[in-house]
Amino acid sequence: MKISDLESYDTMIYGGGLYAEMIAGVSLITKNIQKLEGKKIIVFTTGITPIDMRRYYDDLVMKKNFKGNTYEKIKMFNFPGKMILSELTLPHRTAIIALKKLMSGKENPTEMEKLLIELCDADGDFSDRACIAELVAYAMQ
Ligand SMILES: Cc1cc2nc3c(=O)[nH]c(=O)nc-3n(C[C@H](O)[C@H](O)[C@H](O)COP(=O)(O)O)c2cc1C
Structure with a gap:
């Protein structure tokens, strides 16, 4: 998928498995965040870390994946995986x-x-x- 495929949508939902805290493939979103200005961007993760470990998700996963002020533009959800x-x-x-x-x-x-x-x-x-x-x-x- 290319970023140009997403430009015509107002809302986008991206999901990826966690691998060493990195969300697989999320760079498609993070590298192109300026091009997605004004859109509702939702990212969900799947992983084996218990969902109630909020510091893991809200601090570590957020910091590793969403640098700078990128995190302000993204709403993240975390789900149990397989x-x-x-x-x-x-x-x-x-x-x-x-x-x-x-x-x-x-x-x-x-x-x-x-x-x-x-x-x-x-x-x-x-x-x-x-x-x-x-x-x-x-x-x-
Ligand atoms: C090598 C490896 C690293 C993983 N790292 C993490 C991790 O850092 N945090 C986590 O919660 N789950 C981790 N997992 C579990 C995966 O995120 C989980 O299996 C997820 O559901 C995979 O989704 P996918 O099959 O769509 O890629 C890891 C799994 C593997 C095999």
Whole structure:
């Protein structure tokens, strides 16, 4: 998809999985934010980090993905995602194994690092269609 494909819409909704806190493909939006001035831009994430971990989403994910004042122009929603270990690509499986090894080797892991170790073993589909109600309501406003 090119940014020119989006220019004729007033509202856009973009969703991507989280990979090391980065929203897959979101640069299509962030790199072209000036061209999208005045539009309602909604971005949702899917991930395995529990949704009630608001500091993770509202601080870390926001800061890593939306630099400068980009975050002011975007409304973000976060939804539980799906990670089936046996279905991961080899690079993704390797990344998860490496991350778990790295975190497990820490002498005094922080609470976040402890959670990351646990999340590396998350294996399932945690997605729930009902979660999108809030996003839909916002988009319709
Ligand atoms: C290598 C790798 C890194 C991941 N990093 C994160 C992460 O930083 N935060 C998170 O919440 N979930 C993370 N996940 C879980 C994915 O975001 C989750 O499986 C998501 O639903 C994937 O969406 P997709 O299949 O549409 O790409 C990661 C998964 C993999 C395989």
